[in-house]
Amino acid sequence: MTEKTKEKILVVDDEENIRHLLRLAFEEDFEVLEAVDGMDAFEKAVREKPDIILSDIMMPRLDGYGLYRKVRSRPETSSVPFIFVSAKKDVEERVVGLEMGADDYITKPFSVKELKARIRSMTRKFRDLDERGSLKGLLKEVDLVDIIQLIEMGRKTGVLLVESPSGDGSIFFDQGLPIRAEIGKWSGVPAFIELLTLREGRFRLDQRSVQVEANIPRSRGQELVMEGVRLCDEMREAQRNTPPLDSVLIPGETQAKTGGDLALLVGLFQGGRTISDAVDMMELPPHRFFPLLDEAISRGYLAGQTDEGKKAELLRKIKATLEKL
Amino acid sequence: MIRYLILSPSEEARQAFLGRLFSTFELAPRGGGEKTTLNVKGGDLEIVGAGRPEKLFEMTRKLLENGVQLDGILVLIPSGDEKSWAESRRISSWILENRMPLSIKSWVFGDLSDLDKETARKALLTLVTEHEKVLGK
Numbered sequence: 006m007t008e009k010t011k012e013k014i015l016v017v018d019d020e021e022n023i024r025h026l027l028r029l030a031f032e033e034d035f036e037v038l039e040a041v042d043g044m045d046a047f048e049k050a051v052r053e054k055p056d057i058i059l060s061d062i063m064m065p066r067l068d069g070y071g072l073y074r075k076v077r078s079r080p081e082t083s084s085v086p087f088i089f090v091s092a093k094k095d096v097e098e099r100v101v102g103l104e105m106g107a108d109d110y111i112t113k114p115f116s117v118k119e120l121k122a123r124i125r126s127m128t129r130k131f132r133d134l135d136e137r138g139s140l141k142g143l144l145k146e147v148d149l150v151d152i153i154q155l156i157e158m159g160r161k162t163g164v165l166l167v168e169s170p171s172g173d174g175s176i177f178f179d180q181g182l183p184i185r186a187e188i189g190k191w192s193g194v195p196a197f198i199e200l201l202t203l204r205e206g207r208f209r210l211d212q213r214s215v216q217v218e219a220n221i222p223r224s225r226g227q228e229l230v231m232e233g234v235r236l237c238d239e240m241r242e243a244q245r246n247t248p249p250l251d252s253v254l255i256p257g258e259t260q261a262k263t264g265g266d267l268a269l270l271v272g273l274f275q276g277g278r279t280i281s282d283a284v285d286m287m288e289l290p291p292h293r294f295f296p297l298l299d300e301a302i303s304r305g306y307l308a309g310q311t312d313e314g315k316k317a318e319l320l321r322k323i324k325a326t327l328e329k330l
Numbered sequence: 331m332i333r334y335l336i337l338s339p340s341e342e343a344r345q346a347f348l349g350r351l352f353s354t355f356e357l358a359p360r361g362g363g364e365k366t367t368l369n370v371k372g373g374d375l376e377i378v379g380a381g382r383p384e385k386l387f388e389m390t391r392k393l394l395e396n397g398v399q400l401d402g403i404l405v406l407i408p409s410g411d412e413k414s415w416a417e418s419r420r421i422s423s424w425i426l427e428n429r430m431p432l433s434i435k436s437w438v439f440g441d442l443s444d445l446d447k448e449t450a451r452k453a454l455l456t457l458v459t460e461h462e463k464v465l466g467k
Contacts, residue, residue, distance in 0.1 A: 251372055313465045316401070319332055319373040320465070324458050326370050327451055330351060 011036045014124070015055035017046040017072065018090065019064045027059065030121065043067025047075045050082045057086045057124060062238070070231055077157075084158040088124065088151070089234060140210040144169065149201050150237070152208060153230055157181040163213050169206025176200060177215045183229060184219040193220035194229065195290045201233040202240055202292055240292040243299035248309060250281040253318045259305035270297055271306045277314055333399050334457060336364075336379040337386055337421075338406035339414050344379035346442045347406060351450040355379070377454075386417040391424065394432075402433040404457045409440045433460035 014035040016027045019042050028037045038053055040046035042064040050058060058076065062069035069089055076082045140152065144167070152165065153176070160181040167174040167188070174188025176197060186197035221229065248254070254274045261271040266289065273283045280298065287294055301307045310318065338344045341361065348355040348366050355366035364379035380389060386405070394400060405418040418436045425432050437453045439445055 315373075316332060317462060317465050319370065319375075320458055320462055322370045322372060323332065323368065323375045324455060326368060326375075327455055327458070330447075330451060 012056035013038055013053060015040060015046060015050055015053065015058045015060075017041075017043065017058065017060040017064070017069070019061065023061070023090075027120075031124075034121075043069065043072035043075070046072050050076055050085065051079060054081065055085060057088065059088050059090060059120070059124070061090050070235065073231060086151075086158070087154060088120075090120075140208075142208060144203050144206045144208060149203060149208065150230065150234055152210065153183070153201070153233075156210065157230060161210070161212055162215060163211050164215060165208060165210045167200055167203065167206060167208045169203045171199075171203060171206075174200050174203075177217050179215060179223075182223055183221050184215070184223065185217050186221060191290050195293075197221060197229060198233045198236050198292050199290045202237050236292045240295050243295035246299045247295060247302060248280065250284070251279050253277045253279050253310040253314060254283075254302075254307045255310050255314060257302075257305040257308035261301065261304075261306040266293075266297055267301055267306070270294075271301055274307055277310055277318060279318075331374045331376055331399075332401045332461075333376045333378065334402040334404060334454075335390070335393070335400050336377060336404050336406060337381045337390065337418075338379070338408075339381050339383040339386065339411065340406065340408055341381075342442055343406045343408065343439065343445060344381070346445045347450045347453075348377065348379055350445065350447045351454065352377075384413055384417070386414060387420045387424070390421050394428075394430065400432060402457045402461045403435075404453060405434065405436040406445070406453075407436055407438045409438050431464055433457060433464045435460050 012035050014031050015038045016024055016031070017040045018024050018027070024039045024041075028039065031037050035056075038049055038055060040049050043060075044067045046058070046060065047067065049055075058072075060069040060072055067075070073087055073089075076085060076087060140155070142152075149165075149167070155161075156163075156165065156178050158181070162179050162181075163177075165176045165178065167176075169188075172189035174196065175186070176183050177185040183197055186193060186200060188196045188199050191199050255277045256271055256274055261268045270283070270287060273286055283298075284291065284294055289297065298307070336344050336347060338347075344364055345355070348364055352366045352368065355364045357364055362380075366377050368375040368377070382389070390400075390403065403421065405414070405421070407414045407418060415436070415438075418434075422434050425434060435453070435457045437456075439449075
């Protein structure tokens, strides 16, 4: 009996510790190839034709985004599943943790288990898409970015339907390119990017012919996935930096310049307001709102409420609750 | 969290107040008072009931001097109870002298039937409004 050939995984990271960790994690199930940066990875991807690429984002010479573009532009590598490992900050934290000799390096800060599950899920989805022509699943188990990459690589035509606590949404694809997106009050490119940020809910891909009016320029199709990944990273980074949604913010001591979204955002917090209320009021999708909020706080345009302010806010809620008793 | 004290020499009055407004409250052992919590997004309102005839001032002073968080006091005074009325005024003066960021309101009732749900709600809302004024200063 011949032994089944292992699938090849190309691990791209400029940190030797990370590559070593990933090799240990995957060598049982995969033939592990390593690359030290985007340029090295691209050469190896063309030569070795890996079954999946796992790439860091921030690297010298050619970063993960650049690698993704190059890989997608070459016919022989354009359909290789591609996973971005993490944002820059996470990598830095992770490496520090490893260098310090942390005992829990496997799951914290770097979760190999999660990564393996994601790769298994992605390769399984690939098979499903090829064999059954349909796809469905939960967003907490698989990133929509991965699904969109599958659709793009497979040049699929159909509609990706999403049900989530933020509302129901859809993305129409023609030959792998997103041509129309909608979710809640957003449509077009903002809706497409908003959909990529979802982490709860479920999705279903119906492969069928689509005859809809496009609200995404065809020329932006592939670029949009990249832009979405970048904006998702930025939004999550900003969310990590900003207080919880129920926090009340007030204008800080530094005054924002008049005009523009930043001044508009600061103006919303006059007299104190929770972040979640501001999200609802501001006509900006979350991927634009949170980086803007992060900027306003870091520049001192917005500040946390004083203890007295917090109590006054709580009193307003208590009054409202008492009146309903 | 915000904590208010319902202070009254009448245990029945405190319990009628809390029971009719919130439907439920806990009793401390050995007549040590009552407690109920109103859950509100972003924090809770805890209301404790306490008091004994002629001990209203001393009890309040001890609580505050021992660092117990109190944001407001509602004194429920039976009509004609001059001693409790005088104690309520003494508490107000003492809070003022010690510059404590604390609101206080007195509410006089005739008999227990006066402390119906609507009256209890109105009395508590008066205290909340007073508290807002204190915070605004």
